[in-house]
Amino acid sequence: MKISNIKIGTKLIIGFSSILLVAIVIGYIGYSGMNIIKVKHTEVSKHILPSVQSLLTISEAQTAVSASENVLLIANITSELQKSTYEHFDIAKARADEAWKIYQPMIKSSEETIVWKEFVVAWNEWWKHHENFVALTKKYNIDKTVQSYNAMRDYGLITMAEPFEKAENLINQLIVINDKDADDSNLTAEKESSLAVSWLLIVILIGAFTSIVLGIVISRAITIPLAKSVKLAEAVALGDLTVKIDIDQKDEIGQLANALKNMVEKLKSITYEIKNGITVLGTSTAEILSTVTEISTGAAETATSVSETTTTVEEVRQTAILSSQKAQLLMLSSNKAADSVDKGRESINAVIAAMKKIDNQMNIISETVLKLSDQNRTIGEITSSVSDIADQSNLLAVNAAIEAAKAGEHGRGFTVVAQEIRSLADQSKKATAQVKEILNEINKSVNKAVGVTEQGTRTVEEGRNLVAESGEVIELLAENVEESSKASLQISSSNQQQMAGMEQIVPAMENIKIASQQNVLGIKQAQAAAHDLNTLGQNLKIIIEKFTL
Numbered sequence: 001m002k003i004s005n006i007k008i009g010t011k012l013i014i015g016f017s018s019i020l021l022v023a024i025v026i027g028y029i030g031y032s033g034m035n036i037i038k039v040k041h042t043e044v045s046k047h048i049l050p051s052v053q054s055l056l057t058i059s060e061a062q063t064a065v066s067a068s069e070n071v072l073l074i075a076n077i078t079s080e081l082q083k084s085t086y087e088h089f090d091i092a093k094a095r096a097d098e099a100w101k102i103y104q105p106m107i108k109s110s111e112e113t114i115v116w117k118e119f120v121v122a123w124n125e126w127w128k129h130h131e132n133f134v135a136l137t138k139k140y141n142i143d144k145t146v147q148s149y150n151a152m153r154d155y156g157l158i159t160m161a162e163p164f165e166k167a168e169n170l171i172n173q174l175i176v177i178n179d180k181d182a183d184d185s186n187l188t189a190e191k192e193s194s195l196a197v198s199w200l201l202i203v204i205l206i207g208a209f210t211s212i213v214l215g216i217v218i219s220r221a222i223t224i225p226l227a228k229s230v231k232l233a234e235a236v237a238l239g240d241l242t243v244k245i246d247i248d249q250k251d252e253i254g255q256l257a258n259a260l261k262n263m264v265e266k267l268k269s270i271t272y273e274i275k276n277g278i279t280v281l282g283t284s285t286a287e288i289l290s291t292v293t294e295i296s297t298g299a300a301e302t303a304t305s306v307s308e309t310t311t312t313v314e315e316v317r318q319t320a321i322l323s324s325q326k327a328q329l330l331m332l333s334s335n336k337a338a339d340s341v342d343k344g345r346e347s348i349n350a351v352i353a354a355m356k357k358i359d360n361q362m363n364i365i366s367e368t369v370l371k372l373s374d375q376n377r378t379i380g381e382i383t384s385s386v387s388d389i390a391d392q393s394n395l396l397a398v399n400a401a402i403e404a405a406k407a408g409e410h411g412r413g414f415t416v417v418a419q420e421i422r423s424l425a426d427q428s429k430k431a432t433a434q435v436k437e438i439l440n441e442i443n444k445s446v447n448k449a450v451g452v453t454e455q456g457t458r459t460v461e462e463g464r465n466l467v468a469e470s471g472e473v474i475e476l477l478a479e480n481v482e483e484s485s486k487a488s489l490q491i492s493s494s495n496q497q498q499m500a501g502m503e504q505i506v507p508a509m510e511n512i513k514i515a516s517q518q519n520v521l522g523i524k525q526a527q528a529a530a531h532d533l534n535t536l537g538q539n540l541k542i543i544i545e546k547f548t549l
Helices: 008-072 079-103 110-143 146-159 161-237 252-375 383-430 432-441 443-544
Strands: none
Touching: 008 079, 008 110, 008 146, 008 161, 008 252, 079 110, 110 146, 110 161, 146 161, 161 252, 252 443, 383 443
16 A cells, blocks of 8 residues: 555554654563563672671671680780670570571572582571580680690680681682672673663664654655645735646545545636626626617606506596595485385385275175075075086186186285185086075075175276285385495495595605606616726736636
């Protein structure tokens, strides 16, 4: 993978990680060397030096005891000196025992362990001889004889020489062994220290070289494309859009370069569009300026037309006022006609009442005929006449029913009469056998009565029909008058609405007149704006021509 395709953050992480890795290696090497030195120092300070110091203390105690023993060999030693010498023995022995306790548990090498065991045996043997020598010195101090002195001297100088020398040689060997271990530890520490320093120098040189190489590579991978991008941006800032950038990277700088490249291409496209737009803008502004001038002239003419329209609307308003007055007069006439119709209805109702009275009189006549029939019921000769009357009554009932059906609502009374006559005819037929002769005698009288009744019935029917026709005419007249009244009311309402509309139109036309005047002013301002827009288009054209495409 090419380093130019690695993200900047990843590059920096790689660089810092490499430096961190070198620092970790340097630290590890230094820590390892220091740890070895620390181990050796601990070994020397906690084991070898205490061992050597303890052994030297034991050796010094042995030497001190030996020197004090020589003091006791003085022939005329004072008691104070002898006592002091014995105290020196105790002090030296106490020091040796303390050092012994320190050295005894120390970790020892195999050689040191063997020598130490031999030294313990030699020390114990020498100390026994020392105790014997002390006993001889005390004996001499008691008897003060030459034999005692010679025995003490020979024992101290001859007998004790070999154990003392053996113990001294062994402790010196132990000291030499510990000195050698100390020297070996120091030498090892020095070697490890030198090796650690050497490795530190090598790693530091490698780390420095690696850091420099990575720094150069990473900085060049960042700064070179950035410099190209800056050059492109400076060229674009100067108006040169022909410059190109060639950066084949996939990191953030590569993305930036692609973005700059796309920006330049889009700027070119936008500039071409702006250039074409400015050309169109110049042509359009000239046309707009011309159009606005024409509109300004038309607006002035419109203002004049609005003034004339306002005058015309005022005249129409006056005409509407006259029409409303006439509609009011028509509505009054319709009301008078409605009153006349009401009077006509009252007259019709009076005629209907009179017809009812006539109907009642006809009923009275019918009752008289029935009475005549009852009085002549014993006359058998008029049975056939009564039968004819019954037949004629049936026919009359049928005719009455037909006429009642024609009369409609007003003929319901005749229906009742027809039903009664039909019932009377049925009764007459039943009594025909009994009054046949009587009916024959009074047949003429009854026929005359029937003729009169029929004539009265027809007259009543004709009057009823005329009254019905008059009622229908009155109803039609009432409907026409009512419709005329409603139409007059609607005309009056329409005229009122028209008047209200005219009242609203007049101020509206005044507002239109004012708006037209303001429109003229606005068009003049638009004309000035179109002129400024034309100037702006020319200025933009000059600016766009500065770009090199």
